[in-house]
Amino acid sequence: MTSITAEEVRAEVKKFWEYFSRKSKSRFDEMYLPSATVFAADSRRMEPARLMLVRRERELFAAGSQVSAKLGTIDVQMAGRKLAVASYPFHFSITRTLASGKRVRVEMPWGGAQVLQRDENGVLRIVHEHMSSAELVAPKELPAADQPPASRPT
Numbered sequence: 085m086t087s088i089t090a091e092e093v094r095a096e097v098k099k100f101w102e103y104f105s106r107k108s109k110s111r112f113d114e115m116y117l118p119s120a121t122v123f124a125a126d127s128r129r130m131e132p133a134r135l136m137l138v139r140r141e142r143e144l145f146a147a148g149s150q151v152s153a154k155l156g157t158i159d160v161q162m163a164g165r166k167l168a169v170a171s172y173p174f175h176f177s178i179t180r181t182l183a184s185g186k187r188v189r190v191e192m193p194w195g196g197a198q199v200l201q202r203d204e205n206g207v208l209r210i211v212h213e214h215m216s217s218a219e220l221v222a223p224k225e226l227p228a229a230d231q232p233p234a235s236r237p238t
Contacts, residue, residue: 088208090160093168093200096208100198101153101174107145113137117201117209126190126221133210148187149180163199167211171197176215179226188223 096115103112120133144151156173163169176192192215199212 086206087165088162088168088200088202090162090168092208093160093170094158096200097158097170097172097198098155100210101155104144105151105153107149107151109141109145112140112145115210116213117203117211120210121212123212123214123216133213143180144178146180150178152177166202167199169197169199171195182223187226189226190221190223192217192219192221194218 100112100115102108103115116133116137118134121130122133122136123130124136143149154175158170158172161169161171173193173195176190178190178192179187180190181187194217196213196215198210198214200208201211203209
């Protein structure tokens with residue numbers, strides 16, 4: 085099996101954000117090993133990726149939600165032939181509808197890291213993900229004019 089290269093890792097990170105922004109659920113899900121773990125910026129604890137995938141599908145891939153990211157320079161540290169760590173600054177923006185029907189936006193500046201491992205088929209997959217923000221991440225409610233018609237106050 086060939087060694088992982090830094091360019092290969094950078095390409096995977098860019099694909100990750102492309103799939104996330106386009107809400108390409110099946111492609112996004114395939115980015116993770118079944119045993120992967122995730123530590124989200126708004127989380128108090130680490131969780132299995134499969135649980136995070138269900139939550140992201142419900143909250144961020146739903147109709148009316150929007151996801152975008154602007155990446156900075158992706159630094160890659162090789163941790164062996166089949167393992168690498170990608171760390172990078174980014175600005176992440178999410179607009180979504182809460183269960184109450186209200187629309188909110190979350191802006192998250194700063195950083196993330198993903199540990200990628202080559203699986204038994206030679207495909208790079210995320211084995212661990214850690215997103216963090218140097219600032220408090222809190223949803224901001226959008227004005228009523230930006231709310232879907234069914235949730236506008238009467």
